[in-house]
Amino acid sequence: MTIRIVVADDQALVRGAIAMMLDLEEDIEVVAQAGNGREAIEAVACGDVDVVLADVEMPVMDGIAAASRIRKEHPDVKILMVTTFGRPGYLRRAMEAGASGFVVKDAPSDSLASAVRKVMAGQRVVDPDLAAESLAASSNPLTEREQDVLRATSGGGTTADVSRSLFLSQGTVRNYLSSAIHKTGARTRAEAVVIARDNGWL
Incomplete structure (x- = not known):
């Protein structure tokens, strides 16, 4: 079975590199790319998508807000957050929004493909260092x-x-x-x- 994914990142070079890398995998096909959360939502609505890789920080609509919308409108689509900023607060908010995984961009390329397969299989994937930091960090005190x-x-x-x-x-x-x-x-x-x-x- 081929896993059909959307890659959402506001940095075109990063987005293109991730898409090209994942397209090399025999069982993964990048069906669309998006430069922000709103474009990611539109891409999911327009096609048969299994997994969305979304950056946290994007203009117009960030990845976490997009994840929340996608999960409500397309509950079968899995969300994998991919970010440069491995912040515990982001992890907590992403999971609350319905994301199935959270990995940092400097993770090895093979681990990203593995993360895609795991979330597709219904597993949760979280960067281990970030998970440890999240457990130690205080919760959001702001209303x-x-x-x-x-x-x-x-x-x-x-x-x-x-x-x-x-x-x-x-x-x-x-x-x-x-x-x-x-x-x-x-x-x-x-x-x-x-x-x-x-x-x-x-």
């Missing part, structure tokens, strides 16, 4: 709204900008920012964004 506000402020927008984009009062935005700064142990909102991203909470 959904605090995460939304940090994401909105990450581009350097003012409190008024964030207020307009999220349809919240400026006072409410300031409260969420203050709470997020306190929970992350940061001194500023910019530092809170960095800490939250480094932990995979955003």
